[in-house]
Amino acid sequence: MRAAQVDVAIIGAGTAGLAAYRAARAAGAAAMLIEGGAYGTTCARVGCMPSKLLIAAADAAYAVETAPSFGVHCDGVLRIDGRAVMDRVRRERDRFVALVLRDVERIPETDRLRGHAAFMDDHTLEVGGHTRVIARTAVIATGSRPTRADSFEALGDRLIVNDGVFDWQDLPRSVAVIGPGIIGLELGQALHRLGVHVAILGRGGRVGPISDPEIRAYSIAAFKQEFTLEPDAHIADVRRDGDRVAIHRTAPDGAKQVETFDYVLVSNGRTPNVQGIGLEKTSVKLDAKGLPLYDPVTGQTLNADESGGNGSPVFIAGDAGNFIPLLHEAADEGRIAGKNAARVALGEPVIAGLRRAPIGGVFTDLQICIVGSGFRSLQPGSFATGQVNFEDQGRARILLRNKGLLNVYAEMATGRFLGAEMLAPGGEHLAHLLAWALQSRMTVEQMLEMPYYHPVLEEGLRTALHDVSVKLRAARRVGSEPKKRAKAEAEDNRSINALA
Numbered sequence: 001m002r003a004a005q006v007d008v009a010i011i012g013a014g015t016a017g018l019a020a021y022r023a024a025r026a027a028g029a030a031a032m033l034i035e036g037g038a039y040g041t042t043c044a045r046v047g048c049m050p051s052k053l054l055i056a057a058a059d060a061a062y063a064v065e066t067a068p069s070f071g072v073h074c075d076g077v078l079r080i081d082g083r084a085v086m087d088r089v090r091r092e093r094d095r096f097v098a099l100v101l102r103d104v105e106r107i108p109e110t111d112r113l114r115g116h117a118a119f120m121d122d123h124t125l126e127v128g129g130h131t132r133v134i135a136r137t138a139v140i141a142t143g144s145r146p147t148r149a150d151s152f153e154a155l156g157d158r159l160i161v162n163d164g165v166f167d168w169q170d171l172p173r174s175v176a177v178i179g180p181g182i183i184g185l186e187l188g189q190a191l192h193r194l195g196v197h198v199a200i201l202g203r204g205g206r207v208g209p210i211s212d213p214e215i216r217a218y219s220i221a222a223f224k225q226e227f228t229l230e231p232d233a234h235i236a237d238v239r240r241d242g243d244r245v246a247i248h249r250t251a252p253d254g255a256k257q258v259e260t261f262d263y264v265l266v267s268n269g270r271t272p273n274v275q276g277i278g279l280e281k282t283s284v285k286l287d288a289k290g291l292p293l294y295d296p297v298t299g300q301t302l303n304a305d306e307s308g309g310n311g312s313p314v315f316i317a318g319d320a321g322n323f324i325p326l327l328h329e330a331a332d333e334g335r336i337a338g339k340n341a342a343r344v345a346l347g348e349p350v351i352a353g354l355r356r357a358p359i360g361g362v363f364t365d366l367q368i369c370i371v372g373s374g375f376r377s378l379q380p381g382s383f384a385t386g387q388v389n390f391e392d393q394g395r396a397r398i399l400l401r402n403k404g405l406l407n408v409y410a411e412m413a414t415g416r417f418l419g420a421e422m423l424a425p426g427g428e429h430l431a432h433l434l435a436w437a438l439q440s441r442m443t444v445e446q447m448l449e450m451p452y453y454h455p456v457l458e459e460g461l462r463t464a465l466h467d468v469s470v471k472l473r474a475a476r477r478v479g480s481e482p483k484k485r486a487k488a489e490a491e492d493n494r495s496i497n498a499l500a
Helices: 015-026 041-044 048-070 083-107 149-159 184-195 213-224 327-345 394-398 428-438 444-448 458-478 480-499
Strands: 001-012 031-035 113-115 117-121 124-127 131-140 144-146 160-163 174-178 197-201 228-229 234-241 244-250 256-261 263-266 270-272 298-300 311-316 359-362 367-371 385-389 405-411 417-424
Touching: 001 015, 001 327, 015 031, 015 131, 015 327, 031 131, 041 048, 041 083, 041 263, 048 083, 048 184, 117 131, 124 213, 131 327, 149 160, 149 234, 149 244, 149 263, 149 367, 174 184, 174 256, 184 197, 184 263, 184 359, 197 256, 213 228, 213 417, 298 327, 311 327, 359 428, 367 428, 385 458, 394 458, 405 458, 417 428, 428 458, 444 458
Parallel strands: 001 031, 001 131, 031 113, 131 311, 160 263, 174 197, 174 263, 197 228
Antiparallel strands: 117 124, 124 131, 144 270, 234 244, 244 256, 298 311, 359 367, 367 417, 385 405, 405 417
């Protein structure tokens, strides 16, 4: 077994690992990138990009299907070529992966090592049974994998997780999606719009990342108008039935149902890849689930041995840390962990990295977006809510996308914007504006001073901000005059909404 010495060893060459490598090198440390699987990020291979390719095909089909509502008619019947759809998904997916591989190949071969890595102690890694790496510090960037439920294993090849969808040669006739989370909703709606019979079944009533009860209720009602969605399905049995799968469940009205599907797509989230890498041989402090405890501001894991200080020489980034499993967060975490791992390796203290305002989205149509830590994080009585319903919003009606609900939250004492939850047309763009306002610590009044063109969807955002502004002022009013002013502003706002 050969030996290698390095300042920073980085386990995993995905988004977080690549960012950590570049940050460590930029900080002046010698770094080695270790990968036990295929090069290429989760996003490019099985995540963000192939799923958006499938959604883009679904959007095209939906546009043709709804064109008659504009008085635009196509001769003949809409025909979806499933093989052509999946062929484009795979081709473009492979192109995105190739771009990632090109970036990896630019890294000097002396800084790359192939093989499964496992800790022998805090500073020693055994890689692939062929190399022992001695490192001053290490970064765990091993990503995540789909969570599989053992209860479905008997379904054999009729069971699929989201990673396998993009290897389909053709579209199936029917799919039952277990789990109305982000991935389940995105893939489920896309498959439905591409002509696949879809039922999305959950447990507990949750839908995506939504925690605001109003937004959740509106979303469930909106999606149910398009496809079968049971967020709290009562499934009695799931069993193989020849080449199909039979699902026995109780309908919302109490009726017993048996329905068969070509596939069961289990979408129960993802699990960090931290098992089997020897964490038990390190000083890293683990939680009850065996996941490393760490400081998300520095990326440094906590030390189980308090005599060794608060932090260990091991850092973590990306989906392996299970903090905010999103690509842009993984890139930020990789930069933070890589820089601080280099600093510790070179004898310097860790420093706080830039953590941006939280923003998350689900690329359904309409889009679910969360800005900030969500409704669940707010203290009752400490905030006010402003709302806009897009059903009568001008631009949304022009586009025939006039559905959706947006709630914005503001701190009662200061008027500072705290975040938002929404199901909205153009939600990805509205969410970015709101995330910038949140990171800038803007008040609602400052946000209302910004320009709003006409007619645009952003005027709906202004309506919600006006709504919460009136509520904030009403809560602070003393005497009748401020009350009259709040009433007058509400009337002005209604006049604006009539046009916006």
